[in-house]
Amino acid sequence: MTTISEPGTAPASPDEGRCCVPSGAAAMSATRAEELSRQFKAIADPNRLRLVSLISSSAENEACVCDLTEPLDLGQPTVSHHLKILVDAGILHREKRGVWAYYSIVPGSLDALAGVLTEPK
Template sequence: MSAERAAALAAQFKAVADPNRLRLISIISASEGAEACVCDLIEPLDLGQPTVSHHLKVLVDAGILRREKRGVWAYFSLVPGALDNLAGVLAEPK
């Protein structure tokens, strides 16, 4: 594995290694259409909007989620294959 790939994978694993971010991924993937508005993610986590937005940004920057702006709201969905890629790395033969 190259140093660049290892660094990118480490950033993704670090992004999902937070309980609130794992919950966000779970909530979004279970939402209708597998997407959720940031406005719908604040209450389930019982966190403030700035904190939820920070966690979402980390996941977007790591390539786990994608963000789509619709009017004044941002909608988030999983990047297709992003979690499968991480799982695949863990299952690779040594």
């Protein structure tokens, strides 16, 4: 049963004057929220999500741009654009070898995203 205080009197309990009782769990910082938002936005595109899947399932856990154009049925400039967004978001690592660029998953980047989705409430 909820008790209501009369106007001008002190609340019956310390939490009575509040809308909600805090959970005690620390909220995500604004910086962390921005970082995660950028990463989720990067993988929200179906082509970029497929790129992450193709790279993570490749034999060496890396792939060259030339290996990624055919499975996506996209041109090299378009694939490179999508890969740059994933690199900028911290999901992929880019390593230049001669004229080709090879991409790999940044260790822990996908685990961090999955962890946000599975955090206990």
